Amino acid sequence: MGNGWHEWPLVLFTVLGQGVVGATIVTGLGWYALRDDAATRQRVVRTMFFLWLVMGIAFLASVIHLGSPLRAFNSLNRISASALSNEIASGSLFFAAGGLWWLVAFLGKMPARMGQIWLGVSMVLGLLFVLAMTRVYQIDTVPTWHNGYTSSAFFLSVLLVGPLFATLLLRIADVPFNGKIFATMSALGLLATVAVVMMQSSAIGDIQSSVQQARDLVPDYAGLQVARILLLAAGLGCWICPLILRKQPQVASLLVGLLLVTVGELIGRGLFYGLHMTVGMAVAG
Numbered sequence: 001m002g003n004g005w006h007e008w009p010l011v012l013f014t015v016l017g018q019g020v021v022g023a024t025i026v027t028g029l030g031w032y033a034l035r036d037d038a039a040t041r042q043r044v045v046r047t048m049f050f051l052w053l054v055m056g057i058a059f060l061a062s063v064i065h066l067g068s069p070l071r072a073f074n075s076l077n078r079i080s081a082s083a084l085s086n087e088i089a090s091g092s093l094f095f096a097a098g099g100l101w102w103l104v105a106f107l108g109k110m111p112a113r114m115g116q117i118w119l120g121v122s123m124v125l126g127l128l129f130v131l132a133m134t135r136v137y138q139i140d141t142v143p144t145w146h147n148g149y150t151s152s153a154f155f156l157s158v159l160l161v162g163p164l165f166a167t168l169l170l171r172i173a174d175v176p177f178n179g180k181i182f183a184t185m186s187a188l189g190l191l192a193t194v195a196v197v198m199m200q201s202s203a204i205g206d207i208q209s210s211v212q213q214a215r216d217l218v219p220d221y222a223g224l225q226v227a228r229i230l231l232l233a234a235g236l237g238c239w240i241c242p243l244i245l246r247k248q249p250q251v252a253s254l255l256v257g258l259l260l261v262t263v264g265e266l267i268g269r270g271l272f273y274g275l276h277m278t279v280g281m282a283v284a285g
Contacts, residue, residue: 007273009061014133015157015265016058017091020051021126022162023169024098026182027051028119030170043173045105050169052099059095062088083135090125090132098122130154143207144214144275149200153272156196157265159189160232164239164261168254179249183240190232193268197225209279218274228267235260 005011027048034041079085101118104110110118134151163182170177201222207214218224238257242249249257 005270005274007270009064010273011266011269012061013058014154015161015262015269016054016061017133018130018154018157019161019165019262019265020055020058021094021130022158022160023051023165024048024126024162025123026163026166027169028123030166030175030177031119032116034175040173040175042105042108044170044175045102047169047173048102049106051165052095052102054165055095055099059091062091083132083138087129087132087136090129094122094125094129097125127158130158141279142276143209143279144204144217144277145272147200147203149196149203150272152192152196153268156189156193157269160186160193160236160261161258161265164235164254164258167239167249168251168258171249171251171254179239180243183236183243186236187240190229190236193232194229197229201225204275207277209277212277214275214277217277218271221271221274224267224271228264228271231260231264231267235262235264 027044031041031044034044079089097118101110101115101122105115134154137145137150140146163179163186167177167179167182170179204214204221215221235257238253238260239249242253
């Protein structure tokens with residue numbers, strides 16, 4: 001029993017990876033919108049370096065979980081047959097496609113039309129990566145994971161962390177950016193997260209095996225979820241409140257907001273891993 005932090009490499013890998021996917025999509029849309037402004041586009045490309053830096057940290061965490069770099073290569077042995085292999089392969093493909101796009105664009109060698117197509121493909125690969133992540137945990141012998149709440153939580157992390165991360169990067173690049181649409185999407189993502197937490201909390205009470213009850217796995221589940229929601233609300237508030245006042249959010253405010261939201265999602269993901277249980281001899285609920 002515990003809060004799931006013993007799986008901290010996976011907590012970091014999933015949350016950071018999902019955040020980078022969301023940020024890649026939003027910064028990519030910002031890059032597309034600049035069309036004929038080559039100088040500003042280049043500023044956006046420079047700040048996108050931090051996307052691939054964070055993605056590198058996420059993959060480093062995944063390697064730590066596997067124990068050694070050699071095991072990371074072994075995880076690719078069963079592509080198409082293993083959900084884990086598919087996750088690593090899709091994540092590597094997203095990282096390689098997006099990272100190479102960034103490098104070529106940063107060097108100023110990217111043909112305009114090819115750059116648009118290449119970036120679009122990278123964004124789609126990111127979403128496929130998140131989908132592959134969700135499939136890893138759809139295990140029918142783990143009733144606390146084998147449900148729609150898992151998939152919802154993973155994609156909601158994309159919506160909560162990604163747009164705020166992207167807004168910070170675009171603000172650093174000094175790009176004129178109307179973030180109200182994305183801020184609204186993240187706010188709706190927060191409401192959806194609250195709904196998922198409430199429904200999942202109710203469902204957990206009905207799950208038990210012959211040897212344990214799901215609600216006993218994380219004794220502080222309710223309190224930690226409340227802390228998580230408060231962190232998410234405070235973090236998004238650092239972004240949304242200036243917009244309500246018709247002001248541009250400052251870089252420092254966005255950075256604090258991003259840190260708060262990321263910590264909130266790390267807590268949520270830790271709770272997810274803490275809820276791991278197998279059916280044992282029987283499962284009820």
